[in-house]
Amino acid sequence: MTDVRRRPVSASLMSMLAAAVLSAGVLVGPMAQAAQAECQGVNLLDTMPEAERRALIAATDAVPYPRGHLWRATRGDSVVHLVGTYHLDDPRHDETMARITPLLEAAETILVEAGPLEQAAMTAELARDPSLMVITEGPTLREALSDEEWTLLASAMRERGMPPFMVSKMRPWYVSMLLALPACDLSSLAGGKGGLDGMVIDFAQSQDKPIVALESHKTIFRIFEGMGLEEQLGMIRSSLAMEPFAADYAVTLADAYFDGESRLIWELTRQKTLALPGQDPAQVEADFARMEQVLMTDRNRAWIPVIEGAAAKGPAVAAFGALHLPGETGVLRLMEEAGFTLERLPM
Numbered sequence: 001m002t003d004v005r006r007r008p009v010s011a012s013l014m015s016m017l018a019a020a021v022l023s024a025g026v027l028v029g030p031m032a033q034a035a036q037a038e039c040q041g042v043n044l045l046d047t048m049p050e051a052e053r054r055a056l057i058a059a060t061d062a063v064p065y066p067r068g069h070l071w072r073a074t075r076g077d078s079v080v081h082l083v084g085t086y087h088l089d090d091p092r093h094d095e096t097m098a099r100i101t102p103l104l105e106a107a108e109t110i111l112v113e114a115g116p117l118e119q120a121a122m123t124a125e126l127a128r129d130p131s132l133m134v135i136t137e138g139p140t141l142r143e144a145l146s147d148e149e150w151t152l153l154a155s156a157m158r159e160r161g162m163p164p165f166m167v168s169k170m171r172p173w174y175v176s177m178l179l180a181l182p183a184c185d186l187s188s189l190a191g192g193k194g195g196l197d198g199m200v201i202d203f204a205q206s207q208d209k210p211i212v213a214l215e216s217h218k219t220i221f222r223i224f225e226g227m228g229l230e231e232q233l234g235m236i237r238s239s240l241a242m243e244p245f246a247a248d249y250a251v252t253l254a255d256a257y258f259d260g261e262s263r264l265i266w267e268l269t270r271q272k273t274l275a276l277p278g279q280d281p282a283q284v285e286a287d288f289a290r291m292e293q294v295l296m297t298d299r300n301r302a303w304i305p306v307i308e309g310a311a312a313k314g315p316a317v318a319a320f321g322a323l324h325l326p327g328e329t330g331v332l333r334l335m336e337e338a339g340f341t342l343e344r345l346p347m
Contacts, residue, residue, distance in 0.1 A: 040247060040251075041182075041246075041247030041248035041249070041250060041251035041252070042248050042251065043248075043251055043252050043255050044248055044249065044252040044268070044272075045252060045255070045256070045268075052271065055271070056264065056267055056268060056271055057264075059267040059270070059271075060261070060263045060264045060267050063263055063326055063327045063328060063330075064326065064327065064328060064330065064332065064333045065262075065325060065326045065327075065330060065332040065333065065342075066261075066262065066263035066264070066326045067260050067261055067262060067263070067264075067326075067344075068084075068260050068262065068325070068344040068345075068347070069083065069084035069085075069257075069260055069262060069322050069325070069347050070082070070083055070084070070099070070100065070344070070345045070346070070347045071325070071332060071342055071343065071344055071345060072342070072343045072345055073311075073332075073335045073340040073341070073342050073343075074340060074341045074343070075311075075338070075339050075340040075341065078308070078311035078312055078340075079311065079315050079316070080307055080310065080311040080315070080316040080317065080318055080340075081100070081103045081107075081315075081316070081317045081318070081345075082318050082325065082331060082332070082335070083100055083103075083196075083200070083317060083318065083319040083320075084257075084262055084320070084321065084322030084323075084324070084325045085195060085196040085197045085200070085319050085320060085321055085322060086195050086196055086254065086257045086258075086321075086322060087194070087195040087196075087197055087321060088181075088195045088254070089193050089194075089195055090195070090254060090258070092258050093195065093196045093199055096196060096347060097196070097199050097200075097203070099346075099347055100200075100317070101203070103317050104200065104203055104204065104207075104209070104317055105207065106315050107209065107314075107315050107316055107317040108210070108310075108313055108314030108315055108316060109209070109210050109212055109310040109313060109314065109316045109317075110200065110201075110204040110209050110210065110211055110212070110316070110317050110318075110319070111211075111212045111213075111214055111306065111307060111310055111316060111317070111318040111319070111320075112197055112200060112201055112211060112212075112213065112214065112318075112319050112320065113197065113213065113214050113215060113320045113321065114213055114214075114215070114217060115201060115211040115212070115213045116201065116205070116211065117211075117213065118213045118215075118216065118217040119217070121217045122217040125217070125218075132171075132221060133170060133171050133174050134169050134170060134171065135169050135170065135171055138229070140168045140169055141153065141167065141168045141169075141170065141172060141175065141233075141236075142164075142168040144172075144229070144233055145233065145236070145237075149236075149237060149240065150164075152240045152243070153167065153175070153179075153236060153240060154167070156179060156240065156243055157175070157178070157179075159183045160178060160183045161183070162178070171232070172229065172232035172233050172235065172236055173224040173227060173232045173235065175236055176232065176235040176236050176239055179236065179239040179240070179243070180239060181246070181250065182246035182247045182249075182250050196319065197319060197320075200317075200319045212306065212310055214299075214302075214303045214306050214307075214318070214320060215299060215302060215303065219299065223294055223295065238276075241276065242276070249272070252268065253265055253268075256268065257322055260347060262322045262323060262325050262326045263323075263326040263327065265322070265323060266292075266323055266326075266327075270284070270288055273288075292327075292329075296323065296324060296327070296329065296330070297329040299324070300324055300329055300330060300331050300334055301329070301334065303318075303320070303324075303331065304331070304334050304335065304338060307331075307335070308338065
């Protein structure tokens with residue numbers, strides 16, 4: 001019998017992608033027609049042994065700015081409010097929007113990871129070049145995976161409302177992104193508002209506020225273009241091993257976000273990855289470092305000049321995935337290094 005957990009490096013990558021979908025602005029909606037459902041999982045933190053909880057908190061506290069999703073950054077006359085977002089729909093966003101609406105109203109510019117122009121450009125580019133997400137040469141997923149692996153994948157994707165014949169022709173990195181979320185969360189992506197990010201964009205459009213994108217719509221393709229086929233297939237295999245716990249994981253991540261625990265999401269992902277059978281701790285740490293570099297650090301550094309430019313023109317609000325805020329190379333530390341004074345505000 002095939003062991004779908006046999007690739008420790010891929011388990012690390014897949015676990016981190018689950019967090020990255022929530023935090024790093026990766027667009028996973030264009031082809032998903034997910035079944036409508038609600039996540040009925042259990043918060044893993046509520047059942048965690050006390051020693052594991054203490055270790056998780058210690059790891060979270062070891063980085064700069066580990067908590068808080070609303071910050072004011074000031075440098076001279078430049079003022080920008082930084083809002084950490086959650087990319088999936090949740091009724092708790094209404095309270096957040098009520099809190100930040102006065103800031104949005106006062107802003108000259110509103111910055112988001114990808115605005116309407118970038119979303120339209122993504123759609124247009126996919127229409128021009130389907131090979132960006134569809135396999136046009138080489139083996140299909142049905143051919144590349146073992147019979148057992150394909151059976152598990154087909155079942156998982158049917159639960160997400162996607163027929164296996166379509167999935168077989170998708171690029172493996174894209175399938176792994178879909179698997180990073182349970183079916184109940186994909187329903188939010190398929191027909192929802194786009195999480196807090198989408199609500200901020202809707203508000204800006206309703207008020208005719210300038211919307212500035214922090215990055216190009218091509219970012220997602222650049223992230224994965226350096227990964228080979230086997231590495232991408234390994235991400236699928238590892239995700240399938242975690243499939244039975246997907247709803248619990250999704251509920252835990254959402255609750256952590258609304259508790260203001262930005263970095264805890266990342267550290268929980270690391271902890272759960274290390275707990276999977278067959279993991280090499282050194283390899284897990286190396287994989288986390290690699291993915292933090294490409295999913296967070298590189299993008300964070302590219303965003304700072306964009307944020308500075310907007311803030312120089314008047315009050316600004318920058319709303320982006322919450323996991324971009326904390327850490328040695330998080331947006332908050334980079335803003336501090338750029339000479340901004342930071343103040344955490346109550347959400």
